[in-house]
Amino acid sequence: MSCSPENEKLNWTMWSETFRNSIDDEAQFTDDHEDNFCRIIPIISQHIHLVTREYAARSYPLSDIEVHLHDIWYACIQAGRHIWGSTAEPNTLVVALASLKVTGPLLRPSQRLPDSGDAKESVTFSDNREFWSDLPLFAGSLVDEFTHRFHQPDYGAGYCFNLATFVGRLLSVGIFDGPAICVLSLFRETLEVSHPLSETDEDAEQIEASAAKRIPTFEDRLYTLGETIRLARTSLVILVSNRATTDKIDYTDFPQLSSLGELALKAGIDPSSTLGYSRERWNFWIQRLEELQKSEIENIQIQARGCLGEMREPAEDTALLL
Structure with missing residues (x-):
């Protein structure tokens, strides 16, 4: 039995909250360990692979993929915030994002012509950016962090x-x-x-x-x-x-x-x-x-x-x- 649109949206919301809570726990782990080893980066890599696979499948609407993208960028920002900037570890994530851009723009099975066999098309997300060449939704997520949180006094010097x-x-x-x-x-x-x-x-x-x-x-x-x-x-x-x-x-x-x-x-x-x-x-x-x-x-x-x-x-x- 398929879920109603309301229940499906609720499931995505609950999944997103669970994912972000786990990222917050990993961020705290990073703060608590002097070696500053960050377990968030492997999680990000896993979810990038997952979202890429979802994007290539006709059954996943872009609105669902956008939920995952927002969560990935949330994880990236938390990693950037908690990994000590004077170490080389942030370079791992930076290189991963730079490499990701090179893979796009990726095509997906045509949604406009569902019976067109192997026909593929390039689509843009709600911010008019393509997958992965433009890192869709990343710019908005990062700007939101700087607009509403980064420059607040209680954000923390470190x-x-x-x-x-x-x-x-x-x-x-x-x-x-x-x-x-x-x-x-x-x-x-x-x-x-x-x-x-x-x-x-x-x-x-x-x-x-x-x-x-x-x-x-x-x-x-x-x-x-x-x-x-x-x-x-x-x-x-x-x-x-x-x-x-x-x-x-x-x-x-x-x-x-x-x-x-x-x-x-x-x-x-x-x-x-x-x-x-x-x-x-x-x-x-x-x-x-x-x-x-x-x-x-x-x-x-x-x-x-x-x-x-x-x-x-x-x-x-x-x-x-x-």
Whole structure:
């Protein structure tokens, strides 16, 4: 006996909740083990294989596959958030996603012509992206994480570092759709929004808190930005020079991530002509880091100098911003 549409939808919802709960348990396992071994990555690989098989079967509607895709991207984001970003382990997942893009776009049996035998067609998902070449629904999931959670004070300094550097790694292998605007928001929040440079009383109270969960200080933000720049490298110059043709996100839909911050506006950058990456904005970031390099706080000096070096070297090597 077949399930009613209502019961089938309920089954998918229950399966999704169970899957995400298991991912949360694995994320906690990753936090609890000093070797930072993450068991989420093998789970992601298994479900990518499952979803690929479902996509190729005529009996699975795209709406059901989208449920699985959302869960896979949830798992990827949790892995990126919990695997320590200073280790090489995130590279395993980054390489897997880059390789996945190369397999697409995949065709599936025609739904429009069910009696057409071997006829196959390419379809797009609800976000107008193809399978797997566009990593459908991934950009939206990642942007949602940065829009509603990442920049909140209680997200955790260590988790911010981990996810930001994971996204920087994604940029480095040419995955721009989603990661690009997320890294832009990191520049915006760190260099275009005013923050106290010195430690506040609230920061001091968190000394005993774990690095992963404490509220990030400005030094934390600057260090995270520097490591993200180091990992993204030439990809940032490609974005600033407007050569990233695979970035499909409409930045106007996410002003909280892409619009100019207060310091950039005070510097006279025209908000009507600058939304997203631009040479004018890049130059402002350089100027802001040069100012921070003169800070009385030694760690901020060091981190600002590191950011400047990581930005200038690929720009000079490629000559894309001349």
